[in-house]
Amino acid sequence: MKPVRALAVLIILAAALSAGIFVWAVRVPFTQSVSGEPKQPLFEITDGHRVSQTLKLRSDGLSGVDVTIGTFARSNSAILEMTLARADDPEAVLVQHQINTAQLADNAPHHLHFPPIDGSGETEFILTLTSPDGTPGNAVTVWFLPADAYPQGSLITDGTQQPGDLVLGLHFRPRAVDYLRANPSHLLKMRGPEDAWKLALLYAVALATAALAVGMMVRLVRREGGDSPADFPLSLAVAAVLFLLIGLWVASSRL
Amino acid sequence: MAAAIILAGFSFALLWAAVIPYNEAPDEFDHFAEARFIAEHNRFPVFDKEPDFIHTTCYSPSGPCFTSYAAYPGLNYAISAGFMKLQHAVTGEPYHELHFAARLTSVLAIPVYLFFLWKTAHLLLTQRLARVTALMAGAFIPQVTFIGGYVNADTFSLAAGAAVTYLSVRLFLDGWSRHMPVYGGVALGLLALSRANYYPLFGLFAVAWAFAAYRAWQKDRTVRRIVLSSLMTVALAVVIGGWWYIRNLQLYGDPLGLETIDEAFDALAPLRQTPADQGATFTSLLFDDPRWRDWSFRSFWGVFGYMSVFLNSRIYLLIEATLLVAAAGLVIATHKALSEHGRKVWQWGTSWAWLMLVLLVPTAVVLSLWTSLYNDYQPQGRYMYAALLPVILLASMGLHSLWENRVYQQTVTLFVGGGMVLLNLYSLVFVLMPLYYP
Numbered sequence: 001m002k003p004v005r006a007l008a009v010l011i012i013l014a015a016a017l018s019a020g021i022f023v024w025a026v027r028v029p030f031t032q033s034v035s036g037e038p039k040q041p042l043f044e045i046t047d048g049h050r051v052s053q054t055l056k057l058r059s060d061g062l063s064g065v066d067v068t069i070g071t072f073a074r075s076n077s078a079i080l081e082m083t084l085a086r087a088d089d090p091e092a093v094l095v096q097h098q099i100n101t102a103q104l105a106d107n108a109p110h111h112l113h114f115p116p117i118d119g120s121g122e123t124e125f126i127l128t129l130t131s132p133d134g135t136p137g138n139a140v141t142v143w144f145l146p147a148d149a150y151p152q153g154s155l156i157t158d159g160t161q162q163p164g165d166l167v168l169g170l171h172f173r174p175r176a177v178d179y180l181r182a183n184p185s186h187l188l189k190m191r192g193p194e195d196a197w198k199l200a201l202l203y204a205v206a207l208a209t210a211a212l213a214v215g216m217m218v219r220l221v222r223r224e225g226g227d228s229p230a231d232f233p234l235s236l237a238v239a240a241v242l243f244l245l246i247g248l249w250v251a252s253s254r255l
Numbered sequence: 256m257a258a259a260i261i262l263a264g265f266s267f268a269l270l271w272a273a274v275i276p277y278n279e280a281p282d283e284f285d286h287f288a289e290a291r292f293i294a295e296h297n298r299f300p301v302f303d304k305e306p307d308f309i310h311t312t313c314y315s316p317s318g319p320c321f322t323s324y325a326a327y328p329g330l331n332y333a334i335s336a337g338f339m340k341l342q343h344a345v346t347g348e349p350y351h352e353l354h355f356a357a358r359l360t361s362v363l364a365i366p367v368y369l370f371f372l373w374k375t376a377h378l379l380l381t382q383r384l385a386r387v388t389a390l391m392a393g394a395f396i397p398q399v400t401f402i403g404g405y406v407n408a409d410t411f412s413l414a415a416g417a418a419v420t421y422l423s424v425r426l427f428l429d430g431w432s433r434h435m436p437v438y439g440g441v442a443l444g445l446l447a448l449s450r451a452n453y454y455p456l457f458g459l460f461a462v463a464w465a466f467a468a469y470r471a472w473q474k475d476r477t478v479r480r481i482v483l484s485s486l487m488t489v490a491l492a493v494v495i496g497g498w499w500y501i502r503n504l505q506l507y508g509d510p511l512g513l514e515t516i517d518e519a520f521d522a523l524a525p526l527r528q529t530p531a532d533q534g535a536t537f538t539s540l541l542f543d544d545p546r547w548r549d550w551s552f553r554s555f556w557g558v559f560g561y562m563s564v565f566l567n568s569r570i571y572l573l574i575e576a577t578l579l580v581a582a583a584g585l586v587i588a589t590h591k592a593l594s595e596h597g598r599k600v601w602q603w604g605t606s607w608a609w610l611m612l613v614l615l616v617p618t619a620v621v622l623s624l625w626t627s628l629y630n631d632y633q634p635q636g637r638y639m640y641a642a643l644l645p646v647i648l649l650a651s652m653g654l655h656s657l658w659e660n661r662v663y664q665q666t667v668t669l670f671v672g673g674g675m676v677l678l679n680l681y682s683l684v685f686v687l688m689p690l691y692y693p
Contacts (some may be wrong), residue, residue: 030689209263216256235665
């Protein structure tokens with residue numbers, strides 16, 4: 001094999017390996033919002049009150065929950081406790097977070113972040129808020145939507161199921177491989193089989209035309225090469241390395 | 256090859272149009288309502304007068320206010336209505352469900368815009384690799400595909416604007432051709448039926464026309480041909496685009512429709528204040544308001560939903576870095592041309608064309624600033640898309656002018672072209688799909 005061809009094969013193998021590592025190791029961050037209008041504040045969460053929201057998640061990699069907290073436009077000092085547990089075992093708390101309400105802005109989302117929970121897809125969780133030292137006039141509240149904005153879950157206050165849901169942001173960071181594996185079935189569920197097939201066809205056409213465009217671009221680049229036969233493989237290698245480095249740099253960011 | 260890239264750009268827009276759920280894009284319900292009204296009534300709606308159409312609403316005496324697009328040019332909605340009628344005739348589906356058919360106007364405008372981008376690149380970029388870099392970038396910018404995937408007036412305007420930009424550059428380079436009055440008249444007429452943020456392109460065409468006229472006059476010293484061509488162009492543009500303004504004049508006494516909307520807002524929200532009323536200025540918005548700057552820049556390249564879905568922030572940084580490299584290349588290229596040829600460069604139409612394209616960039620920024628100051632605070636990159644072609648062409652020119660080394664030249668095309676395809680796919684598969692199909 002000529003050295004140039006060997007280099008090209010090596011580059012293709014390296015690119016395939018990089019893509020494999022990328023899909024396997026990299027996480028895909030996204031947020032699902034449970035929001036809308038009208039929304040309103042719940043009651044003051046004082047000692048003895050308990051606000052819970054069940055969450056039946058479709059996706060893997062739950063990595064954070066936002067709840068919108070209201071301070072009643074005053075300064076409070078009570079502690080608000082947020083816990084997350086599996087609904088079938090609420091005593092085994094997975095995530096626990098204590099919020100000093102003195103530091104909260106009024107009617108702003110509060111972020112509870114934690115390491116991604118792999119296998120959270122199709123699992124039911126329960127998010128619970130309590131305030132052991134909250135007293136009337138020194139406690140906060142959370143915002144909720146009276147309409148059923150999140151049919152997969154329920155709002156429970158003091159052990160009684162209520163209509164509506166908390167205003168929520170659900171953050172996910174599933175591994176790309178898990179996301180790619182699960183997404184087609186979500187699509188199928190949400191769009192129905194006929195629509196999903198049309199989408200699959202459009203995907204195939206778009207990918208085929210993109211492959212054709214990129215292929216022709218690469219052919220032109222090769223044809224417009226310099227005098228040395230090593231120019232083109234070298235350009236290809238530099239571009240591949242750039243893509244790999246940039247991919248890792250972007251993937252390592254949480255933003 | 257250009258055909259393959261244009262086809263890919265089109266099929267990506269078609270795919271995005273199928274993936275994005277209805278109304279998950281800025282004011283799509285408002286745009287769709289107009290197309291639906293036309294499909295159902297076979298006429299354009301009259302602003303604030305239709306019982307079954309959107310009326311101006313203000314949420315409090317100080318705003319915010321919301322209204323329909325009935326006072327703005329409606330050709331793009333009429334085309335959407337045509338697609339909706341076709342689907343309705345074939346499938347019998349009710350009009351309110353025909354979102355995809357209504358989106359086809361935007362989808363089809365993408366290949367038109369790409370065609371004129373390619374033709375303009377052919378005129379201005381001498382290197383084949385630079386031309387391909389420009390076309391690949393233009394075809395796969397995620398924001399462009401996004402606006403190609405929902406019902407709006409931007410994509411139609413982008414296509415009409417691209418045609419006018421191409422004809423202007425041709426006027427600078429080649430002067431008049433026999434067909435120019437026809438092409439120019441049609442393109443200007445369609446531009447007149449576009450959004451107001453594309454109106455600076457009338458100025459570009461006027462300067463190019465004046466330039467070509469001066470060159471023609473220098474050549475044969477006859478005024479007759481110049482006057483006849485100009486009259487023919489204007490007449491054709493008025494026939495194609497003027498009817499809308501006459502309609503507005505008859506209905507509202509306001510050809511542009513802007514005062515009509517302002518009056519409706521003022522009647523319902525007399526305490527409404529624009530950012531300018533609150534003391535904001537051009538400079539304060541541009542230099543002291545990082546949100547205006549960041550959001551405008553980011554949404555030029557890729558921000559989705561109702562300006563709520565952003566790409567990873569490092570991607571924007573990367574685009575900024577690439578543009579800075581391109582700017583360095585442009586400085587080098589300009590310096591080289593001026594030191595080699597001196598004032599002689601101003602004898603070439605190419606130099607004037609480039610100069611005008613450069614000037615379009617700040618013009619588009621100032622117009623968007625003006626909108627945010629005196630109308631509604633909306634830092635959105637697509638409002639500057641009158642300068643999209645210039646930005647793409649200048650970036651490609653700059654990147655390819657930086658270093659003549661062949662490996663570098665090839666790498667730029669592979670990096671920008673391949674990178675934009677990857678970015679587009681990433682935006683769809685890893686940003687939008689998880690959001691809408693979690």
